[in-house]
Amino acid sequence: xxxxxxxxxxxxxxxxxxxxxxxxxxxxxxxxxxxxxxxxxxxxxxxxxxxxxxxxxxxxxxxxxxxxxxxxxxxxxxxxxxxxxxxxxxxxxxxxxxxxxxxxxxxxxxxxxxxxxxxxxxxxxxxxxxxxxxxxxxxxxxxxxxxxxxxxxxxxxxxxxxxxxxxxxxxxxxxxxxxxxxxxxxxxxxxxxxxxxxxxxxxxxxxxxxxxxxxxxxxxxxxxxxxxxxxxxxxxxxxxxxxxxxxxxxxxxxxxxxxxxxxxxxxxxxxxxxxxxxxxxxxxxxxxxxxxxxxxxxxxxxxxxxxxxxxxxxxxxxxxxxxxxxxxxxxxxxxxxxxxxxxxxxxxxxxxxxxxxxxxxxxxxxxxxxxxxxxxxxxxxxxxxxxxxxxxxxxxxxxxxxxxxxxxxxxxxxxxxxxxxxxxxxxxxxxxxxxxxxxxxxxxxxxxxxxxxxxxxxxxxxxxxxxxxxxxxxxxx
Numbered sequence: 001x002x003x004x005x006x007x008x009x010x011x012x013x014x015x016x017x018x019x020x021x022x023x024x025x026x027x028x029x030x031x032x033x034x035x036x037x038x039x040x041x042x043x044x045x046x047x048x049x050x051x052x053x054x055x056x057x058x059x060x061x062x063x064x065x066x067x068x069x070x071x072x073x074x075x076x077x078x079x080x081x082x083x084x085x086x087x088x089x090x091x092x093x094x095x096x097x098x099x100x101x102x103x104x105x106x107x108x109x110x111x112x113x114x115x116x117x118x119x120x121x122x123x124x125x126x127x128x129x130x131x132x133x134x135x136x137x138x139x140x141x142x143x144x145x146x147x148x149x150x151x152x153x154x155x156x157x158x159x160x161x162x163x164x165x166x167x168x169x170x171x172x173x174x175x176x177x178x179x180x181x182x183x184x185x186x187x188x189x190x191x192x193x194x195x196x197x198x199x200x201x202x203x204x205x206x207x208x209x210x211x212x213x214x215x216x217x218x219x220x221x222x223x224x225x226x227x228x229x230x231x232x233x234x235x236x237x238x239x240x241x242x243x244x245x246x247x248x249x250x251x252x253x254x255x256x257x258x259x260x261x262x263x264x265x266x267x268x269x270x271x272x273x274x275x276x277x278x279x280x281x282x283x284x285x286x287x288x289x290x291x292x293x294x295x296x297x298x299x300x301x302x303x304x305x306x307x308x309x310x311x312x313x314x315x316x317x318x319x320x321x322x323x324x325x326x327x328x329x330x331x332x333x334x335x336x337x338x339x340x341x342x343x344x345x346x347x348x349x350x351x352x353x354x355x356x357x358x359x360x361x362x363x364x365x366x367x368x369x370x371x372x373x374x375x376x377x378x379x380x381x382x383x384x385x386x387x388x389x390x391x392x393x394x395x396x397x398x399x400x401x402x403x404x405x406x407x408x409x410x411x412x413x414x415x416x417x418x419x420x421x422x423x424x425x426x427x428x429x430x431x432x433x434x435x436x437x438x439x440x441x442x443x444x445x446x447x448x449x450x451x452x453x454x455x456x457x458x459x460x461x462x463x464x465x466x467x468x469x470x471x472x473x474x475x476x477x
Contacts, residue, residue: 032318079093214267323369452465
């Protein structure tokens with residue numbers, strides 16, 4: 001018995017010694033480091049009510065709510081505007097309560113769309129599968145689409161106001177607690193808006209339907225440029241891709257009027273990688289984890305005083321910031337470097353996300369690593385970069401498709417016509433060479449960020465090993 005007690009006592013002593021060693025070890029933070037990012041890299045934001053970000057935040061408010069009333073506007077402004085006690089309101093913010101009022105409407109909209117716009121596996125194929133006939137699916141589901149449009153018109157009206165807003169600036173505060181809009185409301189109401197306007201075009205009002213889709217595309221570009229949060233930026237890109245798919249589908253409809261191709265071409269001016277990039281979001285998410293007054297209180301708002309003290313023993317501010325900075329600045333350099341110039345080792349570093357969570361990750365700065373996961377540092381970085389190139393390439397291909405439809409001559413090879421188009425002169429930014437045409441599949445495509453020619457095959461689920469393509473069905477007009 002004494003021997004057992006002695007072993008137990010020594011075990012406890014060894015454990016305590018190890019705990020003390022780990023605690024002491026975590027008191028030695030890294031030194032100050034030089035960052036190329038400063039607050040001057042983030043343009044000032046407007047808190048005036050003409051900023052469409054209020055409309056994004058209030059999109060999912062109950063249908064009877066006057067979303068631009070002073071009371072509603074101030075509810076959100078106090079969360080974000082630094083002239084108010086942001087810390088107090090952010091601590092009190094309940095994301096689940098915010099989302100709850102829209103939940104039943106969200107489920108209904110989503111379920112009806114899934115039931116009515118269905119071909120292949122499910123209606124989402126229309127946003128991802130190049131073989132999917134989205135036009136026929138929308139026409140087959142017209143009755144249900146019109147029913148949902150009527151029933152949830154208040155959300156579509158709000159969404160139209162959002163699209164029409166001249167200013168759209170994500171005004172998320174520089175702190176480690178991120179308050180996001182109801183992103184599923186954006187996705188579902190946005191997709192409803194798209195199919196409603198596709199239906200407008202397919203039922204005969206081509207000009208109205210297409211111009212609304214072009215306005216939506218322009219808004220998605222502004223939402224990408226105006227986003228501070230990475231997740232907002234990524235949803236903007238997803239909505240841009242969806243809208244481009246809708247425009248491509250309409251252009252491939254045999255009865256599409258020829259003047260509509262001109263409308264689309266004129267409504268899609270040349271774009272740069274900056275229009276679809278992530279620079280502002282990389283910088284913001286690093287700066288948001290730069291300690292300021294009340295920063296730690298916000299980070300650990302769900303912990304009581306004692307637990308916060310214990311966690312603080314294993315938190316190193318500089319090391320946490322440096323980890324996020326290294327990751328963000330590395331992703332930025334990768335995004336600003338054309339993929340055909342990527343270094344394979346640099347690219348591989350970001351395929352699986354941060355590599356500091358091995359078996360003994362908890363030995364150094366465990367609380368900081370857990371906190372950093374709330375930023376882009378917790379994400380697989382390479383898909384974020386790839387999605388920027390994907391959106392830019394699909395935008396270019398849609399412009400080329402519009403001009404090709406206009407200039408198509410059935411007596412000449414398509415490639416001969418392509419080479420004469422102004423839009424075709426813009427090379428594939430990922431591969432550094434002209435876009436390709438697949439005659440048998442009738443697809444226009446770029447080689448993707450892997451720079452391999454996959455014969456025009458596109459896999460939305462695996463963009464790291466995929467061409468970026470659109471179908472182009474040509475008819476004699």
